[in-house]
Amino acid sequence: MNFRINNRNHRKLCIIDGEIAYIGGFNVGNEYLGTNKKFGYWRDTHFRMVGEAVNHIQGRFILDWYQAGKYKKINYEDFSFKMDSHNGMSPVQIISSGPNSQVEHLKNMYIKLITSAKKSVYIQTPYFIPDTSFMDACKIAILSGVDFTHYDSK
Numbered sequence: 001m002n003f004r005i006n007n008r009n010h011r012k013l014c015i016i017d018g019e020i021a022y023i024g025g026f027n028v029g030n031e032y033l034g035t036n037k038k039f040g041y042w043r044d045t046h047f048r049m050v051g052e053a054v055n056h057i058q059g060r061f062i063l064d065w066y067q068a069g070k071y072k073k074i075n076y077e078d079f080s081f082k083m084d085s086h087n088g089m090s091p092v093q094i095i096s097s098g099p100n101s102q103v104e105h106l107k108n109m110y111i112k113l114i115t116s117a118k119k120s121v122y123i124q125t126p127y128f129i130p131d132t133s134f135m136d137a138c139k140i141a142i143l144s145g146v147d148f149t150h151y152d153s154k
Helices: 053-068 105-116 132-143
Strands: 012-016 020-024 046-050 120-124 147-151
Touching (some): 020 053, 105 120
Antiparallel strands (some): 020 046
16 A cells, blocks of 8 residues: 555644744634534644754645745744753653655654663554554563553544
């Protein structure tokens, strides 16, 4: 199955004043509240981020804007808010992937994390379509005694 045929951007990014970013799975609209029996119930996860990662999320937004191609070019510097320092305690790395990516960065990162797990792995996604290498990593984790749970958010 060729998943690259569906070449659309499914990212949900919101950047506020270059200081706060929201990233995750939330759709905007009443039909996504999970109250309509036609659509069923589901739970989405979204993150609020502050600190240097906001610049990277904003950069991704601008690259996506350019990739869409039908919008006026925007000057990155006009939308770039450089932070001198951060007060956070958690390191963050923003990794982008999609149908236009040549390298499967996210899949590779997940496989690395799964094979490094000592106690547990929890995955939440409505798009759990693992390939052989991903499933092999999951099986190795399970056989190593790692608690492995997949939560389908649909």
